[in-house]
Amino acid sequence: MPAGGKPPAGYLMEVCVPPIIELKDIYKIYPNGVMANKGVDFSVNAGEIHALVGENGAGKSTLMKIIYGMEKPTEGKVFVEGVERHFNSSRDAIDAGIGMVHQNFMLVPSFTVAENIVLGQEPTKNGLLKKRQAIDETLQISQQYGLRVDPEAIVDTINVGMRQRVEILKALYRGANILILDEPTAVLTPQETQELFSAIRKLVDQGKTVVFITHKLREVKEVSDRVTVMRKGKAIGTLPTEEATRESLARMMVGREVLMRVDKPPSERGRKVMEVQNLSYVDETGRRVLNNVSFNIYAGEILGIAGVEGNGQTELVEILTGLRPATSGDALVNGNPVLNKTPREVRMAKVSHIPEDRLTNGLALEASINENLIVDRYFRSPFRKGTSIDYKTVRDFGAQSIKEYGILTPDGDLPVASLSGGNMQKVIVAREFTSDPELLIAAQPTRGIDVGATEFVREQLVQKRTEGTAVLLVSADLGEVMSLSDRIIAVYEGEITGVFPDAESLGEEELGLYMLGIKKQPAEEMEVLL
Amino acid sequence: MSFDVVLRSIFSAAFLASVLRISTPLILPALGGLITDLSGAINIALEGIMLVSAFTGVIVSAYSGSVGLGVIAGVISGILISYVLGWFHLHMKTDIILAGIAINILATGGTIFLLFVLTGDKGNSQSLASGTVPNIHLPFIQDIPFIGRVISGQHVFVWIAFLLTWLVAVYLYRTPWGSHLRAVGENPDAAETMGINVNRTRMIALLISGFLASFGGLTMSMAYLSFFQREMTAGRGFIALAAVYLGGRKPWGTLAAAILFGFADALSHQLGSLRVPSQLVQTIPYVVTILALVIYNLREQAIKRDRQRKFYEQQQAEMGSGGGL
Numbered sequence: 001m002p003a004g005g006k007p008p009a010g011y012l013m014e015v016c017v018p019p020i021i022e023l024k025d026i027y028k029i030y031p032n033g034v035m036a037n038k039g040v041d042f043s044v045n046a047g048e049i050h051a052l053v054g055e056n057g058a059g060k061s062t063l064m065k066i067i068y069g070m071e072k073p074t075e076g077k078v079f080v081e082g083v084e085r086h087f088n089s090s091r092d093a094i095d096a097g098i099g100m101v102h103q104n105f106m107l108v109p110s111f112t113v114a115e116n117i118v119l120g121q122e123p124t125k126n127g128l129l130k131k132r133q134a135i136d137e138t139l140q141i142s143q144q145y146g147l148r149v150d151p152e153a154i155v156d157t158i159n160v161g162m163r164q165r166v167e168i169l170k171a172l173y174r175g176a177n178i179l180i181l182d183e184p185t186a187v188l189t190p191q192e193t194q195e196l197f198s199a200i201r202k203l204v205d206q207g208k209t210v211v212f213i214t215h216k217l218r219e220v221k222e223v224s225d226r227v228t229v230m231r232k233g234k235a236i237g238t239l240p241t242e243e244a245t246r247e248s249l250a251r252m253m254v255g256r257e258v259l260m261r262v263d264k265p266p267s268e269r270g271r272k273v274m275e276v277q278n279l280s281y282v283d284e285t286g287r288r289v290l291n292n293v294s295f296n297i298y299a300g301e302i303l304g305i306a307g308v309e310g311n312g313q314t315e316l317v318e319i320l321t322g323l324r325p326a327t328s329g330d331a332l333v334n335g336n337p338v339l340n341k342t343p344r345e346v347r348m349a350k351v352s353h354i355p356e357d358r359l360t361n362g363l364a365l366e367a368s369i370n371e372n373l374i375v376d377r378y379f380r381s382p383f384r385k386g387t388s389i390d391y392k393t394v395r396d397f398g399a400q401s402i403k404e405y406g407i408l409t410p411d412g413d414l415p416v417a418s419l420s421g422g423n424m425q426k427v428i429v430a431r432e433f434t435s436d437p438e439l440l441i442a443a444q445p446t447r448g449i450d451v452g453a454t455e456f457v458r459e460q461l462v463q464k465r466t467e468g469t470a471v472l473l474v475s476a477d478l479g480e481v482m483s484l485s486d487r488i489i490a491v492y493e494g495e496i497t498g499v500f501p502d503a504e505s506l507g508e509e510e511l512g513l514y515m516l517g518i519k520k521q522p523a524e525e526m527e528v529l530l
Numbered sequence: 531m532s533f534d535v536v537l538r539s540i541f542s543a544a545f546l547a548s549v550l551r552i553s554t555p556l557i558l559p560a561l562g563g564l565i566t567d568l569s570g571a572i573n574i575a576l577e578g579i580m581l582v583s584a585f586t587g588v589i590v591s592a593y594s595g596s597v598g599l600g601v602i603a604g605v606i607s608g609i610l611i612s613y614v615l616g617w618f619h620l621h622m623k624t625d626i627i628l629a630g631i632a633i634n635i636l637a638t639g640g641t642i643f644l645l646f647v648l649t650g651d652k653g654n655s656q657s658l659a660s661g662t663v664p665n666i667h668l669p670f671i672q673d674i675p676f677i678g679r680v681i682s683g684q685h686v687f688v689w690i691a692f693l694l695t696w697l698v699a700v701y702l703y704r705t706p707w708g709s710h711l712r713a714v715g716e717n718p719d720a721a722e723t724m725g726i727n728v729n730r731t732r733m734i735a736l737l738i739s740g741f742l743a744s745f746g747g748l749t750m751s752m753a754y755l756s757f758f759q760r761e762m763t764a765g766r767g768f769i770a771l772a773a774v775y776l777g778g779r780k781p782w783g784t785l786a787a788a789i790l791f792g793f794a795d796a797l798s799h800q801l802g803s804l805r806v807p808s809q810l811v812q813t814i815p816y817v818v819t820i821l822a823l824v825i826y827n828l829r830e831q832a833i834k835r836d837r838q839r840k841f842y843e844q845q846q847a848e849m850g851s852g853g854g855l
Contacts, residue, residue, distance in 0.1 A: 091725030120724035
């Protein structure tokens with residue numbers, strides 16, 4: 001700590017060794033006026049695992065990008081190993097021994113693992129690539145750090161866990177001593193997460209320092225030595241992990257008490273709303289994405305799909321909502337076939353859809369909030385008047401939805417792009433919930449939105465289900481699937497590996513085994529439960 | 531009867547030699563198109579670059595009396611034009627398609643205007659004494675029957691085209707720069723975070739494509755013909771882009787596709803001797819381009835269907851054996 005600096009409460013004093021990374025009074029104002037960091041002090045000690053937590057938009061990623069040289073601070077100083085640094089690009093940060101694993105992987109899909117690892121720093125002889133050496137070096141660091149990869153595999157064909165190991169090796173290959181991991185567990189199964197954690201511990205044993213961004217408080221408790229909480233662009237405090245509880249961290253993150261559990265009245269299962277029979281899908285590359293998937297969804301229940309991303313969930317949702325043709329099979333909503341229909345025909349069958357990618361499929365960003373709210377019904381009364389749209393009705397409807405769903409905006413005529421992520425999602429939720437659906441397909445409904453908006457969306461989902469809507473929930477957040485669903489099906493590589501009628505009694509570890517295809521229920525047992 | 535004549539002439543050494551000659555101004559810009567396409571900044575200004583370099587080469591060689599200077603000036607002009615395109619796209623953030631269209635229009639109008647200013651003629655530069663590049667006669671090989679007549683005596687650009695195809699292949703797949711270029715095209719963020727400068731890489735790709743396309747333009751005015759003619763590239767810059775895709779975005783594939791289009795072009799010249807309306811015959815290269823792309827697409831779809839069919843059969847077999855879910 002600098003002399004005269006006032007340490008925040010709970011700050012762990014390290015007197016003798018300077019912190020390996022120290023940020024002082026960092027401000028970051030983006031050209032569009034967004035202030036992402038407001039006077040952040042942040043320090044990391046050599047050899048520790050430091051967790052950085054906070055809601056979306058709290059400024060965590062911006063802070064890490066500043067350390068990694070991707071962003072320049074508007075004000076403030078960056079010290080690495082006690083020396084002030086001015087990074088102009090990631091290159092400079094890499095040279096200073098800092099490596100970063102980004103949330104969305106930074107890999108070149110058509111390159112091999114080894115080619116990705118040496119990218120930008122290829123071994124050469126007379127200007128030509130030495131591919132053999134790249135492979136050997138990859139194998140060597142892979143063994144040194146216990147991060148198993150296949151150097152000659154094409155990245156496009158390897159699973160998420162290995163991709164992440166490739167990312168970590170990429171940083172280590174460049175001599176990183178400090179590793180920044182941006183939400184590394186978001187795409188992993190519980191087992192893969194455990195593997196990652198043991199790899200992180202091994203790295204620290206070998207003298208590396210790890211900064212680890214997450215919003216999963218349980219992981220903070222499990223793996224980190226110290227934790228820093230950020231809220232609204234400020235570092236609220238840093239404390240040793242053993243002194244923190246999940247509740248205290250949540251309170252620090254949000255600034256108020258947070259309901260960690262969703263209150264859910266018991267499910268009253270009604271009639272069968274959706275019936276999916278032997279659905280299969282082969283994609284353009286010939287990969288078998290869905291294989292003979294069958295299940296039913298009943299009125300008044302939430303059916304959750306648990307699976308690691310990329311096991312066919314995205315395609316399943318797109319097929320059921322008319323965005324993608326199926327290869328074979330059937331899907332009926334109230335007895336009406338919905339496969340290979342247009343999205344409008346599917347919607348006319350009283351199906352609503354919260355798409356997983358709200359920016360491309362969920363909203364027209366440059367269109368107004370009001371327009372986005374009626375985009376599925378502008379052609380019907382009361383929004384249609386003759387051949388044109390009755391904008392007065394549209395505005396009234398918009399104003400009502402904005403109020404009811406708590407969308408934070410001064411005016412419904414503003415473009416949706418002007419809203420924050422959480423409020424964008426509320427626009428989608430408002431549209432999909434007011435269309436009076438009998439089946440609601442919600443894909444990643446709370447991805448990338450903050451704790452407050454997440455709480456709201458989850459409550460709304462449960463309320464719809466209690467009112468008698470059938471809900472299909474697909475989420476990469478296992479906790480979300482487990483706390484909201486009445487019934488869970490686990491999927492692995494496009495097949496259903498298990499059905500669990502009582503979500504509450506199921507353990508996360510147990511479910512993880514089905515998500516990884518390690519366990520599989522016998523077909524007869526599943527048939528009864530589907 | 532007259533078809534016999536055509537058939538016989540198609541399999542003659544002279545015809546195959548002409549295929550090579552006619553393919554050259556397609557191969558060279560196609561290689562340029564390939565490099566920019568792989569870098570993620572597609573260059574649709576190949577046409578304009580070819581026109582400008584064809585024009586510059588003729589003018590400089592006519593006024594300096596030196597073919598070498600003409601070629602050098604033509605290449606520099608092509609690189610400069612692609613620098614302008616890169617500057618608008620990468621620094622001014624213009625849409626590269628719009629900037630490319632602007633350059634093509636400017637090149638068409640600009641070359642005619644300057645031609646008129648310099649020669650008083652809006653059609654061609656025949657009043658100027660511009661030079662042509664030499665033909666290469668291969669000793670010994672030219673004495674080999676048939677083959678000798680196909681490959682010996684070709685102008686130097688034919689050889690340059692094949693040499694550059696090889697160099698482009700080595701560059702893209704055997705050097706770190708090629709690896710960086712492909713990485714930038716596929717995942718610019720990945721490249722950026724590994725310290726590769728995305729804009730610089732794309733600019734280099736554009737400059738290389740300008741270099742390659744300008745050889746294509748020079749082939750037109752200083753080898754294929756010995757003067758500049760208005761709009762003489764006649765869409766070759768666009769056909770070159772089609773060759774990139776037909777060639778599976780690979781150097782040798784692109785070369786093969788460009789030769790296929792060259793073959794169609796040569797064929798239309800042969801058929802000109804028949805009593806077929808010349809307007810119809812002249813459409814052959816373009817029709818072949820469209821057909822080739824359609825066939826390419828149908829083949830892709832067939833491969834996809836084939837995979838799906840295999841999946842069905844496999845599934846049927848599994849069900850037959852009582853596997854089930």
